[in-house]
Amino acid sequence: MRQLLNLHSLVVLCLDRFRPYALTLLFIATLMACIGWFAPSMQTRIEQARSADSFVDSIGVNTHLRYLNTAYGRYDDIIKPRLEELGIRHIRDGGRDSEFFEKLNDLGTIGIKSTLIMSPTDGIQPLDAITIAKTVLRSIEAIEGPNETDVVRFNFSYNGEPFPEGTRNYQNALYAAIKGDTNTTSLPVLMPSMGQGRNAKKLGFLRSGDLCNMHSYPVNGAPPTDDVSHWYIPYARIVCGEDKPIVATETGYHNAIENSSSKSAISEHASNKYLPRLLLENFNLGVQRTFLYELINGSIGTNQEQNFGLLRYDGSPKPSFNTIKNLIFLLNDPGSSFPLKSLNYRLQGATHQVHHTLLQKRNGAFYLILWQAVRSWDSRQKRDITVTNQRVTVMLNTVIKKAVVYQPLHSNLPFEQYTNPQQLTLDVPDSPIAIELTPARNAEPEGEKSDTY
DSSP, X not given: OHHHHHHHHHHHHHTTTTGGGHHHHHHHHHHHHHXXXXXXXXXXXXXXXXXXXXXXXXXXXXXXXXXTTSGGGOIIIIIHHHHHHHTOOEEEEXXXXXXXXXXXXXXXXXXXXXXXXXXXXXXXXXXXXXXXXXXXXXXXXXXXXXXXXXXXXXXXXXXTBOTTHHHHHHHHHHHHHHHTSTTTTTSOEEOOOOSSGGXXXXXXOOSSOSBEEEEOOOXXXXXXXXXXXXXIHHHHHHXXXXXXXXXXXXXXXXXXXXXXXXXXXXXXHHXXXXXXXXXHHHHHTTOSEEEESXXXXXSSSSOGGGOOOSBOTTSOBOHHXXXXXXXXXXXXXXXXXXXXXXXXXXXXXXXXXXXXXXXXXXXXXXXXXXXXXXXXXXXXTTEEOOXXXXXXXXXXXXXXXXXXXXXXXXXXXXXXXXXXXXXXXXXXXXXXXXXEEEEOTTOOOOSXXXXXX
């Protein structure tokens, strides 16, 4: 407001000399003041960080451990070693045979916990879910209602009722069973997932769940930006209400670009940029956990359903596997909760399409992650888009004694380092870069508080 008053006083002083132009001058001055008032680049911003490890803990991946006639049959030499290498802590799967349970409990010994889907399509009745959960109590962390029962080809039915009535009845019975047994009552239960988000309107509101559920695949290979907040989250909340955390139990991209009938295929190169951004965008939106679909390609060929993997069919990593691994390695910080601090900074320059996430480790170091939220793939021409880096300056008002820049797309090693920086000028690409900022001892932020995008 002080800016507005000072500019207005200046105009009044000039009125006598420039009286014929007084109204025009007043309009211009007021407009300039408003621009100064609202432009973020003109404000000092204080932003509270979120825990770096909470981001790591938000990452999961879908597996199909019981599909023994696919790449998942190579549990000992591909699946388990690659999961451990990736550094991921959460998988989503479903099944009911003893070999499947043994694998889940084995993964539990290395810190990988399971969300298990329960459905009559797999011969699992609500009371069976209790028996299954008790068998894998060392590794299970959540129960999920039936998967995509609105998809006609899955032939869902419970007690002779299809979707939506059968889904509603099964979910109610499942929730009652899990919460009614002392061994399983503490397990959170996820709502059923929809194959088409809009079908949530047919299912309607349910009380029989602790967590919302959505399958938020970006439409036609689009970048991970608007679809989640504009469509998928509102659809999920039709079923679960406004107060429960949301889990994206399936999302991702497939790489069957040779499939001429598929509009949603993108290249491995584009996936390498989009998938880490998807995880960060979901985290910014408050999604509690995002399960990428899926760990490994199911087979060789151009069937899009078999090409969603972070790994190729032979177990070799796609580029996105390594980038997510690097991001997890950089931000991994397990332990008890700790008081989170705020960073005083601002972004200047070509920031229009630059998104960010601010994290902090328990050693006090901040991690400011920046990326361009733009298209990296042309779905019509089926080709990668060369995106020009945007020059962004990070103005640091918190006293920083050391800054280190990382490019997870390429490595988990430092790319650039700075001592006692007051500002950093960086070229921001369409893939995430991370700036580790180590504050000087007793450094305290000053300035106006701002929202996180």
